[in-house]
Amino acid sequence: MAVRARNVSKLLSKVINGVPKGQIRQLSAEPAEIESRPDFRTTCTMIPGDGVGPELMYSVQEVFKAAGVPVDFEAYFFSEVNPTLSAPLEKVAESISRNRVCLKGILATPDYSHTGELQTLNMKLRNALDLYANVVHVKSLEGVKLRHSGIDCVIIREQTEGEYSALEHEGVKGVVECLKIVTAKKSQRIAKFAFDYATKNGRKRVTAVHKANIMKLGDGLFLRSCEEIAKLYPKIEFEKMIVDNCTMQMVSNPQQFDVMVTPNLYGNIVDNLASGLVGGAGVVAGASYSANCVVFEPGARHTYSEAVGKNVANPTAMLLCAAKMLRHVNLPRYGDMIRSAIEKVLKDGKVKTKDVGGQSTTQQFTYAVINNLDIPKA
Numbered sequence: 001m002a003v004r005a006r007n008v009s010k011l012l013s014k015v016i017n018g019v020p021k022g023q024i025r026q027l028s029a030e031p032a033e034i035e036s037r038p039d040f041r042t043t044c045t046m047i048p049g050d051g052v053g054p055e056l057m058y059s060v061q062e063v064f065k066a067a068g069v070p071v072d073f074e075a076y077f078f079s080e081v082n083p084t085l086s087a088p089l090e091k092v093a094e095s096i097s098r099n100r101v102c103l104k105g106i107l108a109t110p111d112y113s114h115t116g117e118l119q120t121l122n123m124k125l126r127n128a129l130d131l132y133a134n135v136v137h138v139k140s141l142e143g144v145k146l147r148h149s150g151i152d153c154v155i156i157r158e159q160t161e162g163e164y165s166a167l168e169h170e171g172v173k174g175v176v177e178c179l180k181i182v183t184a185k186k187s188q189r190i191a192k193f194a195f196d197y198a199t200k201n202g203r204k205r206v207t208a209v210h211k212a213n214i215m216k217l218g219d220g221l222f223l224r225s226c227e228e229i230a231k232l233y234p235k236i237e238f239e240k241m242i243v244d245n246c247t248m249q250m251v252s253n254p255q256q257f258d259v260m261v262t263p264n265l266y267g268n269i270v271d272n273l274a275s276g277l278v279g280g281a282g283v284v285a286g287a288s289y290s291a292n293c294v295v296f297e298p299g300a301r302h303t304y305s306e307a308v309g310k311n312v313a314n315p316t317a318m319l320l321c322a323a324k325m326l327r328h329v330n331l332p333r334y335g336d337m338i339r340s341a342i343e344k345v346l347k348d349g350k351v352k353t354k355d356v357g358g359q360s361t362t363q364q365f366t367y368a369v370i371n372n373l374d375i376p377k378a
Contacts, residue, residue: 040070041070041071041072042070042071042072042101042329042331043071043072043073043074043099044071044072044073044074044099044101044102044103044325044329045073045074045075045076045092045095045096045099045101045102045103046073046074046075046076046102046103046104047075047076047077047078047092047102047103047104047105047107048075048077048105049078049079049104049105049106049107049297049303050079050080050081050082050105050106050107050108050303050305051105051106051108051302051303051304051305051307051308052303052304052305052307052308052313052362053105053106053303054105055308055309055311055313055315055362056105056313056315056317056318056362057103057105057318059315059318059319059362059363059365059366060103060315060318060319060322061073062366062367062370063319063322063338063341063366063369063370063373064322066370066373066375067334067337067338067370067373067375068375069326069331069334070331070334071326071329071331073103074095074099076091076092076095078092078107078121078125079107079108079121080107080108080109080110080120080121081108081110086121089121089124089125089128090128092125093125093128093129096129096293096295097129097292097293099293100292100293100294101293101294101295101296101325101328101329102293102294102295102296103296103297103318103321103322103325104295104296104297105297105298105318106297106298106301106302106303107120107121107122107303108303108305109121109122118166118167118168119166120166122301123164123166125295126159126160126288127160129290129292129293129295130160130290130291131159131160131288131289131290131293131295132158132159132160132186132189132190132193132289132290133156133157133158133159133190133193133288133289133290134156134157134158134159134267134271134286134287134288134289135154135155135156135157135197135286135287135288135289136154136155136157136271136274136275136284136285136286136299136300137153137154137284137285137286137299138151138152138153138154138155138271138274138275138277138278138284138299139151139152139153139278140152140278141278141279141283141316141343141346142343142346142347143343143345143346143347143348143349143352144278144279144283144346144356144357145357146277146278146279147277148254148255148277150255151254151255151274151277151278152255153254153257153258153259153260153274154197154201154203154258154259154260155260155262155267155270155271155274156190156193156194156197156259156260156261156262156267157190157261157262157263157264157266157267157268157270157271158186158187158189158190158261158262158263158264158267159264159267159288160186160264161181161182161183161186161264162180162181162182162263162264162265163178163180163263163264163265164264164265164268165179165180165181167179167181180215180218182217182218182219182221182222182263183221184221184225187221187222187225187226187263188225188228188229190261191208191225191226191228191229191230191261192229192232193261193289194206194259194260194261195229195230195232195233195236197259198233198236198258198259199233199235199236203236203258203259204236204237204258205236205237205238205239205258205259206226206230206233206236206237206238206239206258206259206260206261207238207239207240207241207246207257207258207259207260207261208222208223208226208227208238208239208240208241208260208261208262209240209241209242209243209246209260209261209262209263209266209267209270210222210223210226210240210241210242210243210263210266211242211243211244211266212242213242219263222263223240226238226240226261227240243262243266243269243270246260246266246270247269247270247273250270250273250274250277251273251277254274254277271286271299271300272300275299275300276300279355279356280300280314280355280356281298281299281300281301281302281304281317281355282298282313282314282315282316282317282353282355282356283314283316283317283320283356284298284299284300284317284320285298285299285317285318285320285321285323285324286298286299286300286321287321287324294325294328296321296322296324296325296328297321298317298318298321299317300317311361311362311363312353312354312361312362313353313362314353314355314356314362314365315362315365315366315369316342316346316353316365319338319342319369320339320342322335322338323335323336323338323339323342326338337373337374337375338369338373340372340374341369341370341372341373341374342369344372345365345368345369345372350368351364351365351368352365353365
């Protein structure tokens with residue numbers, strides 16, 4: 001559902017209120033003006049996103065302000081549902097390329113099939129920056145009661161080809177052809193990324209998710225590419241699993257998975273399924289990587305537009321994204337401080353949003369996190 005323009009303006013102004021001097025001065029199609037600041041401060045691009053995105057980004061800014069995080073944001077409003085207010089793709093991509101890091105809310109995707117435009121704004125941004133690897137770490141959080149416990153897996157998704165290539169046409173009335181693009185180069189690249197990730201992070205096993213038994217050429221190429229790369233990493237166990245079996249295994253025994261590498265469509269499905277196992281879209285962080293930059297965004301991509309202005313959205317996922325971003329820009333003390341505060345609040349169980357079994361508001365959860373920040377005394 002598209003958010004009305006007046007609601008967007010109200011929410012975007014809310015994002016700005018309370019931001020410390022020296023951070024965002026305005027939020028529009030133009031980048032925010034940033035006042036002079038010490039050399040040790042870090043500049044990151046920020047895209048609030050659609051739906052509850054601006055409210056969640058406001059929570060991040062409140063926590064950053066309380067923690068004294070030395071980060072300034074170059075902010076852009078970037079949206080497909082409010083195109084007249086949106087910054088051009090070229091400006092946003094240039095900002096991310098220059099800053100090399102971005103904190104991003106979820107972008108809504110309206111149905112523009114009648115206009116002939118098949119590529120979404122998300123797809124255009126990924127292609128412009130070559131954000132080929134989407135990484136979602138799905139982990140059980142203490143204090144969030146669920147059917148399963150002890151889940152700790154990483155889903156690595158190739159997100160620049162496959163079914164999401166936007167190559168469709170109606171050659172004959174009532175008959176649509178949709179092309180699925182799979183290349184050895186990109187399949188090997190995402191496989192290598194997965195094995196490198198496993199090696200760097202002390203993971204033991206990589207599972208390739210596929211449907212090569214039916215799509216023998218396309219998924220067959222993806223699977224063979226994974227098998228070839230696996231031979232270069234003899235210390236990492238490699239297994240392959242058909243996607244329909246994988247989804248069944250995820251809901252029945254999710255603890256068996258470590259690192260999963262998937263093509264575009266399967267990864268999107270498995271991301272959301274796995275997020276549901278640990279509490280839903282409000283608690284899972286993700287990131288998209290190119291060779292030159294990283295975009296940190298929630299792992300399950302839902303704008304939650306029906307909750308705009310109701311103060312009920314869970315800021316956990318966005319705050320965890322921000323914590324991951326801080327570690328990436330070599331500010332691990334701040335990132336660990338924020339993550340620890342989130343974990344304390346969830347474990348205590350007194351302040352929870354509705355999606356994880358509580359009655360607290362977005363604002364109340366944000367302030368609870370702030371109150372649990374372990375800020376070193378000067």
